[in-house]
Amino acid sequence: MSGKPRLGVFKFASCDGCQLSLLAAEDQLLGVADTVEIAYFLEATSRIQPGPYDIALIEGSITTQHDVERIKQIRADTHFLVTIGACATSGGIQALRNWSDCDEFVSSVYATPDYISTLATSTAIADHVKVDFELRGCPINQYQLIEVIQSVLAGRRPRTPVHSVCLDCKRRGTVCVMVAQGTACLGPVTQAGCNAICPEYNRGCYGCFGPAAQPNLVSLTDQFSANGMPREQIVNNLRSFNGNSPEFRVESDRIQAEQDGEQ
Amino acid sequence: MISNASKMATDSPRSPSLWVPKTVVIRKITPEVENVATYHLAFTDADAAASYRFKPGQFNMLYMPGVGESAISISGDPESPELLDHTIRVAGNVTRGLTQLKPGDTLGLRGPFGSSWPMGQCVGRDVLLVTGGIGLPPLRPAIYQLLKRRQDFGNLHLLYGARSPDVLLHQNEFDDWKRSGLTIQKTVDRSVFGWKGNVGVVTLLLERLHSFDPSNTVLFCCGPEVMMRFVARTAFDRGLTAEQIWVSTERNMQCAVGLCGHCQLGPQFICKDGPVFRYDQIAPLLTVEGL
Amino acid sequence: MTLKEENHSEENLPATPHHEVFVAIDGFALLFDVLKSSGFQIVGPTIDQDAIVYDQIDSVDDLPKGWTDVQKPGLYRLNQRNDDKLFGYNVGPHSWKKYLFPPNVALSIGKKNEDGWEFQEAPDDPPKLAFLGVRACELAAIRIQDRVFVGGDYVDSTYQKRRQRILIIAVNCTQAAETCFCTSMDTGPRCTDGFDLALTELDDGFLVEASTPEGKAIVDQLITLEVTRKQQQSAELARQNAVDQIKKRMDTTEIRDLLMSNLEHARWDEVASRCLSCTNCTMVCPTCFCSSVEEVSDLAGENVERRRQWDSCFNLEFSYMNGGVVRDSTRSRYRQWMTHKLATWIDQFGTSGCVGCGRCISWCPVGIDLTEEVAAIRKDAP
Numbered sequence A: 001m002s003g004k005p006r007l008g009v010f011k012f013a014s015c016d017g018c019q020l021s022l023l024a025a026e027d028q029l030l031g032v033a034d035t036v037e038i039a040y041f042l043e044a045t046s047r048i049q050p051g052p053y054d055i056a057l058i059e060g061s062i063t064t065q066h067d068v069e070r071i072k073q074i075r076a077d078t079h080f081l082v083t084i085g086a087c088a089t090s091g092g093i094q095a096l097r098n099w100s101d102c103d104e105f106v107s108s109v110y111a112t113p114d115y116i117s118t119l120a121t122s123t124a125i126a127d128h129v130k131v132d133f134e135l136r137g138c139p140i141n142q143y144q145l146i147e148v149i150q151s152v153l154a155g156r157r158p159r160t161p162v163h164s165v166c167l168d169c170k171r172r173g174t175v176c177v178m179v180a181q182g183t184a185c186l187g188p189v190t191q192a193g194c195n196a197i198c199p200e201y202n203r204g205c206y207g208c209f210g211p212a213a214q215p216n217l218v219s220l221t222d223q224f225s226a227n228g229m230p231r232e233q234i235v236n237n238l239r240s241f242n243g244n245s246p247e248f249r250v251e252s253d254r255i256q257a258e259q260d261g262e263q
Numbered sequence B: 001m002i003s004n005a006s007k008m009a010t011d012s013p014r015s016p017s018l019w020v021p022k023t024v025v026i027r028k029i030t031p032e033v034e035n036v037a038t039y040h041l042a043f044t045d046a047d048a049a050a051s052y053r054f055k056p057g058q059f060n061m062l063y064m065p066g067v068g069e070s071a072i073s074i075s076g077d078p079e080s081p082e083l084l085d086h087t088i089r090v091a092g093n094v095t096r097g098l099t100q101l102k103p104g105d106t107l108g109l110r111g112p113f114g115s116s117w118p119m120g121q122c123v124g125r126d127v128l129l130v131t132g133g134i135g136l137p138p139l140r141p142a143i144y145q146l147l148k149r150r151q152d153f154g155n156l157h158l159l160y161g162a163r164s165p166d167v168l169l170h171q172n173e174f175d176d177w178k179r180s181g182l183t184i185q186k187t188v189d190r191s192v193f194g195w196k197g198n199v200g201v202v203t204l205l206l207e208r209l210h211s212f213d214p215s216n217t218v219l220f221c222c223g224p225e226v227m228m229r230f231v232a233r234t235a236f237d238r239g240l241t242a243e244q245i246w247v248s249t250e251r252n253m254q255c256a257v258g259l260c261g262h263c264q265l266g267p268q269f270i271c272k273d274g275p276v277f278r279y280d281q282i283a284p285l286l287t288v289e290g291l
Numbered sequence C: 001m002t003l004k005e006e007n008h009s010e011e012n013l014p015a016t017p018h019h020e021v022f023v024a025i026d027g028f029a030l031l032f033d034v035l036k037s038s039g040f041q042i043v044g045p046t047i048d049q050d051a052i053v054y055d056q057i058d059s060v061d062d063l064p065k066g067w068t069d070v071q072k073p074g075l076y077r078l079n080q081r082n083d084d085k086l087f088g089y090n091v092g093p094h095s096w097k098k099y100l101f102p103p104n105v106a107l108s109i110g111k112k113n114e115d116g117w118e119f120q121e122a123p124d125d126p127p128k129l130a131f132l133g134v135r136a137c138e139l140a141a142i143r144i145q146d147r148v149f150v151g152g153d154y155v156d157s158t159y160q161k162r163r164q165r166i167l168i169i170a171v172n173c174t175q176a177a178e179t180c181f182c183t184s185m186d187t188g189p190r191c192t193d194g195f196d197l198a199l200t201e202l203d204d205g206f207l208v209e210a211s212t213p214e215g216k217a218i219v220d221q222l223i224t225l226e227v228t229r230k231q232q233q234s235a236e237l238a239r240q241n242a243v244d245q246i247k248k249r250m251d252t253t254e255i256r257d258l259l260m261s262n263l264e265h266a267r268w269d270e271v272a273s274r275c276l277s278c279t280n281c282t283m284v285c286p287t288c289f290c291s292s293v294e295e296v297s298d299l300a301g302e303n304v305e306r307r308r309q310w311d312s313c314f315n316l317e318f319s320y321m322n323g324g325v326v327r328d329s330t331r332s333r334y335r336q337w338m339t340h341k342l343a344t345w346i347d348q349f350g351t352s353g354c355v356g357c358g359r360c361i362s363w364c365p366v367g368i369d370l371t372e373e374v375a376a377i378r379k380d381a382p
Helices: A017-024 A026-035 A065-077 A085-090 A093-099 A102-109 A142-154 A165-172 A177-181 A217-226 A231-238 A246-262 B004-011 B046-051 B093-098 B137-148 B171-179 B202-208 B225-237 B279-286 C002-010 C029-037 C136-150 C157-163 C213-219 C229-245 C255-260 C266-274 C280-284 C330-349 C370-379
Strands: A006-011 A037-041 A053-059 A078-084 A133-135 B022-033 B036-043 B059-064 B068-073 B084-089 B106-113 B126-132 B156-162 B182-188 B217-222 B245-248 B276-278 C020-024 C041-048 C051-056 C067-072 C075-080 C104-113 C116-121 C129-134 C166-171 C197-202 C205-210 C291-297 C303-310
Touching (some): A006 A017, A017 A053, A017 A085, A026 A142, A053 A065, A053 A085, A053 A142, A065 A078, A078 A085, A085 A093, A133 A142, A177 C075, A217 A231, A217 A246, A217 C266, B004 C157, B036 B046, B059 B084, B059 B093, B068 B093, B068 C291, B084 B137, B126 B202, B137 B217, B171 B182, B225 B245, B245 B279, B276 B279, C029 C041, C129 C136, C136 C157, C136 C166, C136 C330, C166 C213, C197 C213, C205 C229, C255 C370, C266 C370
Parallel strands (some): A006 A037, A006 A053, A053 A078, B156 B182, C041 C129
Antiparallel strands (some): B022 B036, B036 B084, B059 B068, B245 B276, C041 C051, C104 C116, C197 C205, C291 C303
16 A cells, blocks of 8 residues: 555546646645545546556446446446536436437448447446446536545535425525526426526526436426426426436436327 | 513614534543444633533533534443543434544534433432433443432333344443442344343333332433333333333434524424433324424 | 603604614715725615615715605516605615525535545635615514524624624605504504614604714714704604504414414415415515525536525425425315414524515515405404
8 A cells, every 4th residue: 555545537438627626626626635645537647557547537427248248347446436516417418319229320320230239228337337426417516526536535424415406596696597587497396406506597497416316207297297397297307317317217218108009 | 561571672682693503622532332422522722621421311512623513422430521432323413523533633613502301300219221222321320329329219220222242232330230229131133153231122121120119210211212202101010100201312413503494393493392201291292203 | 741752652762762863865965985995885775777776886976865665465566656765765675684694695515525525614704895775674584583593592703793793774764555564563664673763764864872882983974953842843753754654554463373272264375365376475575484405516527516595385395205295285285384384383483473564565576465365364263
């Protein structure tokens, strides 16, 4: 042991945006960099060191058989494994393939589909290995990430809220877009972390931070329906960045089944 | 008509902030059992030390800057407040953080807060102290006071249960306490080789207890809610009434002064109306799931 | 003459009505200048984000002239009036509590030096604020928060400091929303006390009533006229109009015992199936006071600040303690909120925590109406 905890940052199927959040937190990152040894972080340095790692940050979802093998190896090499972002914690926007025919995508997008080896689904890291902490968000909140790293180093429970986006809207004085404008908003069932940015700009919440604690999806989608939103659109709303998170998935499947049953 | 509160809000002189902790220094850390240690704290400011008094059963908010506050009952002698004992089990972020501190380190303290064990009720009566595990430290200040004026009270019994013999707290003081006139009975859930004491829940000790007069007894109980309910039930069987029983309750105490809302149990703010309640004031609330 | 006196008594006028004067609409702008020259920042109603909110305002032009609102459970819409009333709306998404009990405020700061930690009160110098447009239910809410924050053994200095620096200019309601039920809670719609000035808006100006020396000092600097009989009658009609428009009722008979003896009522499960546990009702409530404290620390961890933020009993973590979460279901959290607001608040503070403003009804995204919940429990209480 060199004395400093060893940190690894690993990427799976993702846009790199969460790793960029980490890099964007320059000042804080420098502070953290002093207290850890960055052993693996391709986005920041090409110097690669083998495990074991005290802390691993995992970005991205599992979409190939190779991913499945690789995450198992990282897990075996890691003491405390943290997944960061919607891809790693729920499968990400690419999990939309879970409701579609993946082979059809491959054959229509790629000139030589034979070269493509992929799974039919995009799934969360936790579906494959034990995860010690999940940090939500599309992208993650850099301050929350620093909090998680500092907490893990100090042996604390990270203080990241599980309350709804609504609380943050109210704290900052944003008027409810659902009540005042009839805008469909996932805020009441979505975990805070973004400081309620979309409603502040007159948009409904897209659910970037995934389901809040004990969310009541059925009641909210009933209200969307009562406000005149077609079922198809409700399903689309739920199936976005965190569409494959269990709570959002169960609800969109339920509404889809209702719609299919009527047709 | 303007209410009194509104008058106070608008007219009265500004009150000092409740939110500013006083600095305390860790004088000594006594390891007790696994994951439990007693922190002996002293104010760095002479005025703060001189004005500080607490009653048995009260608690302080201990503050680790950057981590947060935790409500910890005071476990030392109320007549020696120059060194404040806090017997702490590692449970959350603050208590875990405290394990990284050493004598000479400082932290913040707000307090004392909350209601106390009704020591006046004990005069001329038998006193039963029934507790389990980490529930003993909040009763320790009461034990000191009872033993200091031993002649004022009838029979004194401590009935103490724990998971196993190795997690019984403050055992090094038990001989002193016995000599001073406290009867001590211990029980454990799980026996180990060499244990000659009782095995089973603490209510068994209460069922079998002799030498107290149910009509002239007070019972103090501190432990998990389910234990306190069973202790009360057994006490009723032994002839006590709810008005003779006091319990110490726990909730998520944050501000400690009834202003943040976290620790409510029905009409009670556990932090300022409690933590010590006469059983009849709190019993109906303890049986409602999720109240 | 006799008839008119009878009208007076029906209108529930305060025992000692203050002297009223008339300020013409053209002279109303002067109020802003007088307040500013008296050192006040003015906060009051203005249109923002498709609603009438409370914010800093500079002149009459910032007021929601000619606007009103329509409210129903889970719905709020702005509408244009067919006149130029400045205060012709009902209470909206904001309440004055954000100025007296701010959503985010520093409580204490700590600094680590070679001798260890030192703590002191966080610097806090709130401005003198003039609240313009406070309704009767909101005066009641301020009275209730006074009891919470300064009426007990422990006084919250951040609240007290702000409270001592405000001037309250109330406005009598001349209409009501579908969600209003102040008459059930005995808090309105008439402003009877707790203000420095109270206005009643007429077509061509305001009746102005001063009830404190501070209020009187402001009025003395305005251009005022004696109130005519006709103006008096118009004001009474306008105020009566608010009373007449309030249709929502909540039966508060023995409400404390009703709720506390029905803690296992099936209705709690029913409402939990609709409740989002999203915290909106508690956030818009002008009396809800729950909060949590957050640590803000520099990277070295040697300068820290404790900040208090609004929190809510609807949050799962709110009742967290070592050993688990106490209120681990929406059922238990909704029950906590409603029984606290309407029942145990009475034990704690000698008053209901509800003022009948209806905000929790309008701003619930799924339109849960607590008056209906009370009625449902009352209907089949054993």
